[in-house]
Amino acid sequence: MTAVRFERYVAIGDSSTEGLDDPDGRGGFRGWANRLADRVARAQGRLLYANLGVRGRTTRAILDEQLEPALALRPDLATIFSGTNDVVSSRFDVDAFARDFGTIQRRLVEAGATVLSFTLPDLTPVMPLARRVMPRVLAMNEALRVVSRETGAILVDVAAHPVASDPRLWSEDRLHANAVGHARIAEALAHALGLPDAGAGWADPLPPRPPVTVLGTMAAEIRWGTRYLIPWVWRHARGRSSGDGQAAKRPALEPVHIPTKNGV
Helix, strand or coil: CCCCCCCEEEEEECHHHHCCCCECCCCCECHHHHHHHHHHHHHHCCCEEEECCCCCCCHHHHHHHCHHHHHHCCCCEEEEECCHHHHCCCCCCHHHHHHHHHHHHHHHHHCCCEEEEECCCCCCCCCHHHHHHHHHHHHHHHHHHHHHHHHCCEEECHHHCHHHHCHHHECCCCCCECHHHHHHHHHHHHHHHCCCCCCHHHHCCCCCCCCCCHHHHHHHHHHHHHHHHHHHHHHHHCCCCCCCCCCCCEEEEEECCCCCCCCC
């Protein structure tokens, strides 16, 4: 059993919290938040869970749109992850980010929730263009460390572990974790909570990768640019977001289904 029992888990954030790109097999997304909810529910026998995360949201938008609905659900466990959409925007104010993120953490902690967050790893090995925003990512991660100490939230420093930058944990769009990546994040958070059977193995490196040919690399870059980079640039040039018209996938607290040995 867990050292602390949780009754109501609420996840807020952007597309990572929503679960992109970890298909659930039913046309939606599973993601690390769902996986963590499953782990907590199995450890305790039950759990109510809501997921308010919406793709494309900045930290300020999460503060404005998700915090109050989250607090209204009276969570005793909460996760907040954001920042990716902040650092890729045309302007990034790390002080404003820290204030907004700190406000979210502080309000949840003051409401009695155990709050978990995690840092963003270096995506340069996944997407070479990320090198241009790495100074922003480093500043953001340091801000997360500072505000988490101040608010009393639990921060899992994913960025401190090289495996988090392994391309095999990331989806084809290079911005979202794949199913393996989401599973590792969930394991890291479960370990931080001290859940049974959750260990530090999430940070272990993957086996060595087979050599990548120049031709294969060029083909992958062309495919990625055509399928993802150009549409992203065009969307943002028009002031559009992938989250336009999107709503939370699980806005109300619902029991987590715990499969039996027969899978039912």
